[in-house]
Amino acid sequence: MTPLNGDAGGSPDREERILGIIEKTRSKPGKFKDTQITMSHGAGGKATQSLIEGLLLPAFLNEGLAQLGDAGAFQANGTGLAMTSDSFVVSPLRFPGGSIGELAVNGTVNDLAVSGAKPLALTLGLILEEGLDTAILRQEVEAIAAAAEAAGVQIIGGDTKVVERGLADSMYMCTAGVGLRDPRAELSTTSLQPGDHVLVSGSIGEHGTTIMLARGEFELEASIESDTCSLWPVADALLEEVGPGIRCMRDATRGGVASAVNELARASKVAMTIREKDVPVEPAVAGASDILGIDPMYVANEGKLVAFVAPEVADRAVEVMRSLPGCERAADIGDVKGSPAGMVLMETPFGSSRTMDLLVGDPLPRIC
Amino acid sequence: MTPLNGDAGGSPDREERILGIIEKTRSKPGKFKDTQITMSHGAGGKATQSLIEGLLLPAFLNEGLAQLGDAGAFQANGTGLAMTSDSFVVSPLRFPGGSIGELAVNGTVNDLAVSGAKPLALTLGLILEEGLDTAILRQEVEAIAAAAEAAGVQIIGGDTKVVERGLADSMYMCTAGVGLRDPRAELSTTSLQPGDHVLVSGSIGEHGTTIMLARGEFELEASIESDTCSLWPVADALLEEVGPGIRCMRDATRGGVASAVNELARASKVAMTIREKDVPVEPAVAGASDILGIDPMYVANEGKLVAFVAPEVADRAVEVMRSLPGCERAADIGDVKGSPAGMVLMETPFGSSRTMDLLVGDPLPRIC
Numbered sequence: 090m091t092p093l094n095g096d097a098g099g100s101p102d103r104e105e106r107i108l109g110i111i112e113k114t115r116s117k118p119g120k121f122k123d124t125q126i127t128m129s130h131g132a133g134g135k136a137t138q139s140l141i142e143g144l145l146l147p148a149f150l151n152e153g154l155a156q157l158g159d160a161g162a163f164q165a166n167g168t169g170l171a172m173t174s175d176s177f178v179v180s181p182l183r184f185p186g187g188s189i190g191e192l193a194v195n196g197t198v199n200d201l202a203v204s205g206a207k208p209l210a211l212t213l214g215l216i217l218e219e220g221l222d223t224a225i226l227r228q229e230v231e232a233i234a235a236a237a238e239a240a241g242v243q244i245i246g247g248d249t250k251v252v253e254r255g256l257a258d259s260m261y262m263c264t265a266g267v268g269l270r271d272p273r274a275e276l277s278t279t280s281l282q283p284g285d286h287v288l289v290s291g292s293i294g295e296h297g298t299t300i301m302l303a304r305g306e307f308e309l310e311a312s313i314e315s316d317t318c319s320l321w322p323v324a325d326a327l328l329e330e331v332g333p334g335i336r337c338m339r340d341a342t343r344g345g346v347a348s349a350v351n352e353l354a355r356a357s358k359v360a361m362t363i364r365e366k367d368v369p370v371e372p373a374v375a376g377a378s379d380i381l382g383i384d385p386m387y388v389a390n391e392g393k394l395v396a397f398v399a400p401e402v403a404d405r406a407v408e409v410m411r412s413l414p415g416c417e418r419a420a421d422i423g424d425v426k427g428s429p430a431g432m433v434l435m436e437t438p439f440g441s442s443r444t445m446d447l448l449v450g451d452p453l454p455r456i457c
Numbered sequence: 458m459t460p461l462n463g464d465a466g467g468s469p470d471r472e473e474r475i476l477g478i479i480e481k482t483r484s485k486p487g488k489f490k491d492t493q494i495t496m497s498h499g500a501g502g503k504a505t506q507s508l509i510e511g512l513l514l515p516a517f518l519n520e521g522l523a524q525l526g527d528a529g530a531f532q533a534n535g536t537g538l539a540m541t542s543d544s545f546v547v548s549p550l551r552f553p554g555g556s557i558g559e560l561a562v563n564g565t566v567n568d569l570a571v572s573g574a575k576p577l578a579l580t581l582g583l584i585l586e587e588g589l590d591t592a593i594l595r596q597e598v599e600a601i602a603a604a605a606e607a608a609g610v611q612i613i614g615g616d617t618k619v620v621e622r623g624l625a626d627s628m629y630m631c632t633a634g635v636g637l638r639d640p641r642a643e644l645s646t647t648s649l650q651p652g653d654h655v656l657v658s659g660s661i662g663e664h665g666t667t668i669m670l671a672r673g674e675f676e677l678e679a680s681i682e683s684d685t686c687s688l689w690p691v692a693d694a695l696l697e698e699v700g701p702g703i704r705c706m707r708d709a710t711r712g713g714v715a716s717a718v719n720e721l722a723r724a725s726k727v728a729m730t731i732r733e734k735d736v737p738v739e740p741a742v743a744g745a746s747d748i749l750g751i752d753p754m755y756v757a758n759e760g761k762l763v764a765f766v767a768p769e770v771a772d773r774a775v776e777v778m779r780s781l782p783g784c785e786r787a788a789d790i791g792d793v794k795g796s797p798a799g800m801v802l803m804e805t806p807f808g809s810s811r812t813m814d815l816l817v818g819d820p821l822p823r824i825c
Contacts, residue, residue: 129647214543
């Protein structure tokens with residue numbers, strides 16, 4: 090990440106330099122012309138991207154943000170830090186394998202972990218609906234505390250707001266986190282090179298599928314659980330064993346693995362080929378996706394990362410991941426190619442291939 | 458603040474030590490027995506306190522949090538940092554003198570500033586209601602960018618979620634901020650001593666009164682504007698001129714100056730006397746409060762701090778503040794006494810006095 094001091098400043102030189110970074114990291118900066126917010130603006134796909142690139146990024150112009158990693162970079166007294174924040178509006182609040190509180194901790198921890206930063210401290214904002222049963226709140230507070238302990242972070246501050254009955258769906262959460270940027274790797278969204286390998290840390294699509302089934306709208310039952318967990322152990326192991334060979338990591342949340350690879354293909358101006366047969370998907374997820382007509386590549390994960398690594402460390406990286414609990418199905422799923430820049434192709438088991446673009450619309454609203 | 462490293466850890470020793478801190482900082486830890494969340498849990502008064510002390514604090518047990526300042530303390534590579542977060546649900550979104558976006562930046566900047574930390578970086582979480590007019594969003598994004606520039610901080614990351622129509626009130630915001638702890642002062646909520654002076658940085662009650670009038674419920678008009686602004690310039694000036702004499706600072710948001718002084722009286726186990734005649738209140742605020750039957754001491758400010766200082770620096774501190782724009786009416790409003798611990802008395806201009814307790818209920822919902 091580009092080192093950045095914490096000072097403000099808006100000299101024309103600096104703005105030009107930052108605009109240059111934005112230009113370099115984006116092949117085609119999005120425009121934001123929508124007149125109304127739709128559910129798809131929150132889905133992590135094309136509409137989210139146009140909102141970020143067309144409205145938010147130009148307004149908040151700075152180097153840490155321009156890199157558009159999962160966390161922003163800044164410095165304090167010469168110490169390199171990363172900071173990130175997430176809001177959580179998942180419905181239902183509890184689901185097999187987790188709850189909104191666990192997601193809130195792990196989601197923020199994971200944004201730091203995949204940015205190559207050791208999570209240190211979290212804050213917690215609660216927006217509560219008037220009339221909420223405090224037993225539900227207590228349950229989530231306990232889930233947050235347990236997840237924070239498991240992830241090795243402290244909740245060092247927070248804030249609580251209450252809105253009138255009907256103006257929230259029980260509770261929303263906002264977490265922010267700060268981490269110490271790790272010297273074992275220099276990760277960047279723009280550093281992918283032809284020949285690099287694309288790895289995933291385990292089987293995909295479990296979180297999103299779990300939420301969909303937990304809502305009971307599909308009258309479909311399957312024994313699937315959310316994969317919500319801290320990704321710091323796997324990020325830490327990769328940094329330790331193959332640090333210099335890691336180009337970039339992403340946690341594959343909203344929009345799934347498909348969005349993560351698409352964003353990186355665009356940021357690094359490279360192409361990618363993903364081999365469908367090598368992508369690990371649990372049979373229950375594959376079955377549910379099939380019936381629902383959804384590609385698991387677009388389904389959210391809350392405990393899986395995608396790593397882009399130099400070819401010479403790819404096998405070792407997979408081996409390292411597979412040795413960790415929960416990552417037994419880690420796999421090498423694809424390659425980085427030179428062109429066409431920004432395009433991701435999915436090779437089917439039958440030898441054909443299809444374009445795998447960013448998600449359009451929002452097939453799975455409020456999954457985190 | 459207690460130095461604290463970022464490592465997790467839950468040794469019995471450590472827990473005992475932390476429980477000791479909590480015990481020391483609280484004369485009577487609150488219990489949380491309510492079965493439903495009410496608007497008063499978000500109002501910053503007694504109900505908020507019981508929620509924090511009875512449920513959140515015991516669950517998230519750690520030293521940075523136990524100090525219960527406006528920001529939590531932690532260290533990264535030996536650098537002392539502070540971190541805070543806030544959620545904003547103000548209604549209406551725009552009001553004379555400001556908007557939700559400005560509040561979101563200044564509220565977080567101010568929590569850092571009064572904790573004696575120079576604000577460095579902010580993150581922004583947006584929870585948007587489906588159907589929101591994007592012109593309103595654009596306006597707030599611009600307000601955030603302008604407020605961040607004015608406050609000298611960078612927005613280095615963020616997150617956007619969308620909920621279905623009706624499940625939010627246009628938009629909610631969550632900001633988090635990190636600041637560099639300033640070596641010019643050692644602030645602590647437990648350090649107030651009998652003889653210390655209580656100062657405010659200007660006239661009070663303007664933000665809350667503005668919001669109330671902007672809602673149009675009272676058919677009352679007055680030329681009052683929100684005081685929302687960054688408090689770092691005034692905090693910085695105080696740290697520079699009288700740093701070692703400052704015991705603690707607070708920004709007097711929800712619950713107003715009354716809540717700030719009550720919290721500090723409890724944390725430091727001291728009494729306080731506030732002289733009503735010395736508290737600066739604009740005539741329009743005094744008039745509106747009078748008609749509405751609300752004491753301006755309980756009304757929220759978004760650009761005023763309360764400073765607790767050693768007697769020998771009190772006059773100089775007031776002088777320093779008065780030299781700054783917006784702080785012309787800074788004043789010495791009261792004294793710290795030895796007992797009864799935790800009690801705040803208001804001396805009326807007629808020589809009598811009354812107890813000024815924490816706010817009960819929520820006379821002014823969603824003012825920030």
